[in-house]
Amino acid sequence: xxxxxxxxxxxxxxxxxxxxxxxxxxxxxxxxxxxxxxxxxxxxxxxxxxxxxxxxxxxxxxxxxxxxxxxxxxxxxxxxxxxxxxxxxxxxxxxxxxxxxxxxxxxxxxxxxxxxxxxxxxxxxxxxxxxxxxxxxxxxxxxxxxxxxxxxxxxxxxxxxxxxxxxxxxxxxxxxxxxxxxxxxxxxxxxxxxxxxxxxxxxxxxxxxxxxxxxxxxxxxxxxxxxxxxxxxxxxxxxxxxxxxxxxxxxxxxxxxxxxxxxxxxxxxxxxxxxxxxxxxxxxxxxxxxxxxxxxxxxxxxxxxxxxxxxxxxxxxxxxxxxxxxxxxx
Amino acid sequence: xxxxxxxxxxxxxxxxxxxxxxxxxxxxxxxxxxxxxxxxxxxxxxxxxxxxxxxxxxxxxxxxxxxxxxxxxxxxxxxxxxxxxxxxxxxxxxxxxxxxxxxxxxxxxxxxxxxxxxxxxxxxxxxxxxxxxxxxxxxxxxxxxxxxxxxxxxxxxxxxxxxxxxxxxxxxxxxxxxxxxxxxxxxxxxxxxxxxxxxxxxxxxxxxxxxxxxxxxxxxxxxxxxxxxxxxxxxxxxxxxxxxxxxxxxxxxxxxxxxxxxxxxxxxxxxxxxxxxxxxxxxxxxxxxxxxxxxxxxxxxxxxxxxxxxxxxxxxxxxxxxxxxxxxxx
DNA sequence: TTGAAAGCGCTAACAA
DNA sequence: TTGTTAGCGCTTTCAA
Numbered sequence: 001x002x003x004x005x006x007x008x009x010x011x012x013x014x015x016x017x018x019x020x021x022x023x024x025x026x027x028x029x030x031x032x033x034x035x036x037x038x039x040x041x042x043x044x045x046x047x048x049x050x051x052x053x054x055x056x057x058x059x060x061x062x063x064x065x066x067x068x069x070x071x072x073x074x075x076x077x078x079x080x081x082x083x084x085x086x087x088x089x090x091x092x093x094x095x096x097x098x099x100x101x102x103x104x105x106x107x108x109x110x111x112x113x114x115x116x117x118x119x120x121x122x123x124x125x126x127x128x129x130x131x132x133x134x135x136x137x138x139x140x141x142x143x144x145x146x147x148x149x150x151x152x153x154x155x156x157x158x159x160x161x162x163x164x165x166x167x168x169x170x171x172x173x174x175x176x177x178x179x180x181x182x183x184x185x186x187x188x189x190x191x192x193x194x195x196x197x198x199x200x201x202x203x204x205x206x207x208x209x210x211x212x213x214x215x216x217x218x219x220x221x222x223x224x225x226x227x228x229x230x231x232x233x234x235x236x237x238x239x240x241x242x243x244x245x246x247x248x249x250x251x252x253x254x255x256x257x258x259x260x261x262x263x264x265x266x267x268x269x270x271x272x273x274x275x276x277x278x279x280x281x282x283x284x285x286x287x288x289x290x291x292x293x294x295x296x297x298x299x300x301x302x303x304x305x306x307x308x309x310x311x312x313x314x315x316x317x318x319x320x321x322x323x324x325x326x327x328x329x330x
Numbered sequence: 331x332x333x334x335x336x337x338x339x340x341x342x343x344x345x346x347x348x349x350x351x352x353x354x355x356x357x358x359x360x361x362x363x364x365x366x367x368x369x370x371x372x373x374x375x376x377x378x379x380x381x382x383x384x385x386x387x388x389x390x391x392x393x394x395x396x397x398x399x400x401x402x403x404x405x406x407x408x409x410x411x412x413x414x415x416x417x418x419x420x421x422x423x424x425x426x427x428x429x430x431x432x433x434x435x436x437x438x439x440x441x442x443x444x445x446x447x448x449x450x451x452x453x454x455x456x457x458x459x460x461x462x463x464x465x466x467x468x469x470x471x472x473x474x475x476x477x478x479x480x481x482x483x484x485x486x487x488x489x490x491x492x493x494x495x496x497x498x499x500x501x502x503x504x505x506x507x508x509x510x511x512x513x514x515x516x517x518x519x520x521x522x523x524x525x526x527x528x529x530x531x532x533x534x535x536x537x538x539x540x541x542x543x544x545x546x547x548x549x550x551x552x553x554x555x556x557x558x559x560x561x562x563x564x565x566x567x568x569x570x571x572x573x574x575x576x577x578x579x580x581x582x583x584x585x586x587x588x589x590x591x592x593x594x595x596x597x598x599x600x601x602x603x604x605x606x607x608x609x610x611x612x613x614x615x616x617x618x619x620x621x622x623x624x625x626x627x628x629x630x631x632x633x634x635x636x637x638x639x640x641x642x643x644x645x646x647x648x649x650x651x652x653x654x655x656x657x658x659x660x
Numbered sequence: 661t662t663g664a665a666a667g668c669g670c671t672a673a674c675a676a
Numbered sequence: 677t678t679g680t681t682a683g684c685g686c687t688t689t690c691a692a
Contacts (some may be wrong), residue, residue: 347662670683
């Protein structure tokens with residue numbers, strides 16, 4: 001008993017019609033006489049025929065697949081983006097081809113170039129700079145990019161990082177903090193904006209900014225860098241962290257060092273990951289609406305794929321989430 | 331200026347050779363005279379030719395893509411599995427087609443059936459029971475399943491949940507706990523094993539087991555169910571949770587209710603998600619080695635795809651991670 | 661070592 | 677409404 005996957009020709013033969021007819025039937029491109037319709041339906045059922053999507057794609061040029069490239073699925077911010085994007089994709093009959101680039105950032109380009117030929121469009125979250133991204137246009141596929149691209153005119157979805165940082169800082173200033181520091185991650189394209197937001201707010205209030213730079217946007221790195229922030233002569237009384245993961249790590253290490261949060265230092269993060277709720281104290285943070293970003297990006301991409309008009313630039317407003325890691329200085 | 335993506339025929343024509351030759355050249359299937367090789371290389375470079383993977387796949391039946399179906403990417407346990415699987419896939423030149431099924435469990439089957447035609451193999455994490463999974467064999471694709479399947483003979487990768495639960499319970503018993511409860515999630519196929527492990531250990535020590543059942547394997551559900559566990563007449567003095575997420579939620583809610591952990595109740599989880607490190611107290615848990623599970627599954631799948639012999643069943647040993655959420659009862 | 665030719669399974673004009 | 681026919685871009689015998 002061979003495993004002969006039936007082809008459109010088998011169906012056509014068995015139903016006594018042409019392959020074109022079967023094709024049209026499968027795609028609902030046309031109406032049929034009851035007799036033919038019944039016969040085809042029956043034969044398909046009997047043979048268990050299902051059209052071969054590969055052959056289909058080759059002709060139509062549509063794969064019903066979109067590529068989604070993120071820096072690290074493991075980071076809840078990206079995980080949520082994937083979740084949102086995937087939900088929209090599924091709802092429209094698309095499947096997501098996932099690429100996690102942090103494994104080997106150097107191979108990002110060849111990897112995406114290869115991917116581009118197998119998908120109808122791409123959503124990209126990359127650490128590359130504008131200049132390095134010009135080849136993206138050559139992909140000749142609908143594309144959506146996360147973050148702002150001053151020098152490129154690709155459709156983008158971005159959070160207002162400057163504003164979010166300003167909000168968090170403003171909150172700290174209002175609470176009476178004087179020595180506010182920023183724990184950044186300069187390798188990220190968004191670091192500059194966040195630091196800018198902090199800076200602007202502090203300048204407006206005549207306060208100095210102290211900056212620390214982490215080597216990775218991770219909790220472990222937050223732990224590692226804690227001592228250099230807290231064990232100086234005059235440690236900050238508030239810290240704006242590049243993201244929640246770093247904030248989590250920092251808080252844990254600070255507490256281990258004997259500091260009380262927020263009594264000794266207030267802490268804020270970015271992303272509003274779920275786990276900021278479960279620390280003690282829970283983490284004050286800037287919600288970037290990660291999942292919504294994924295949704296927006298996928299909607300924008302599908303619009304582009306289907307030729308619908310779409311705003312080239314979507315900005316998602318951040319929201320400050322107040323929790324226990326920040327408190328008024330008396 | 332048209333966007334004429336060059337085909338193999340363009341290359342053949344420009345190089346003055348046949349398409350067959352170009353094809354063989356692209357695939358390194360054969361050796362060539364220096365002249366031909368040089369010419370083809372040059373033309374390919376000049377035209378920027380890259381073979382169309384769709385056409386290639388249609389003929390060879392290989393897509394260099396594998397499907398990975400998980401219940402919820404957002405759950406760190408699954409995220410880690412994705413991470414591990416993806417790493418291996420990438421290293422072997424494969425891309426991962428991600429499916430997140432929790433959105434609509436009912437459509438799992440049609441979704442996977444459609445997917446099966448576009449991939450070289452599938453890795454599946456499903457909530458379906460053995461009986462419902464028999465159609466999987468009809469997919470006629472290499473397959474790897476997470477979890478044990480008593481009635482099916484598919485290659486599987488599983489954690490020893492029974493053993494892990496036994497270890498956690500044993501730890502609690504040794505610490506002197508007498509009223510040990512299990513907060514389970516009966517909808518999961520692994521719940522039974524975990525509860526079994528707890529039960530076996532308690533029986534061996536002549537202790538009674540009290541069981542609670544959650545409606546979702548989430549932190550929020552852990553919070554919700556906390557009061558029904560803690561506000562009874564005689565609350566347990568130790569709780570084994572189905573997973574870390576539930577444990578996180580439970581701990582938070584319990585603390586909000588005024589209980590001290592672990593003084594009033596010891597808590598353990600499953601999965602060893604990163605965030606169990608950042609609660610106060612940090613969470614004692616059973617590490618299932620999620621990422622390693624993903625790695626093992628993908629390796630097994632690629633073995634199957636390439637026809638290499640492979641053990642049908644891989645069991646990954648759990649490891650108890652001791653942290654502050656458990657303490658000796660005096 | 662190279663090429664001719666026959667498809668893979670399907671769609672898309674265009675005719676009938 | 678249905679069928680004919682010509683491919684899509686590539687691989688793969690089989691001959692040369």
